[in-house]
Amino acid sequence: MAVSSVCVFCGSSLGNREEYRDSAIQLGHLIGQRGMQLVYGGARVGLMGTVADACMEAGGTTIGVMPQSLVDKEIAHTGLSDLKIVHSMHERKALMSELSDAFIAMPGGFGTLEELFEVATWAQLGLQSKAYGLLNTAGYYDHLLALADHAVETAFLRPQHREMLLSHAEPEGLLDLVCSYQPSLLGKWDFPVK
16 A cells, blocks of 8 residues: 555653754654645644644645644644544544544553554554654663563564564654555454464
8 A cells, every 4th residue: 555644643741862852853844744644633732733743844745633632732733735634532543543544652651552553453453554663862761662572582572573673763664664564364363363
């Protein structure tokens, strides 16, 4: 499947390392330069606002998806190509998934992780076959990747499902992996149990 729309999960904070911001700018520029559409959580703050601004700066289309409760807190980005306002966080994730061909998680907190894990779970269950990956800027996700490997070692995660979680330290490398991803046709219970 050709990737024309990329959903980016990331922090509403900038974090404490300049590399996180730089990586968001690079990823946003790449998405825009490649003529792809950026789908994200719709905020003007943190890495979220940074990746959106960079994408638009490079001529890209940006779609934000945000629940009304967060719009009311005045963190919505008002300069996007489109801001879709929904009722709940559940609706937000469903619409972001519907609008996207692939998913990238940049550094972020619980919200970013929750969005990533939902996409990963859907893939594991065979409910979606879109690529998803971690932008492992400055080793941010090293511990999460080690945990995924540990889950395989302890037989809580099958190796085939671990392989679905793409990762790269650089935006261009990860975008290339996501765009060339070939989904597994096997669901969670289709692999032989060992």
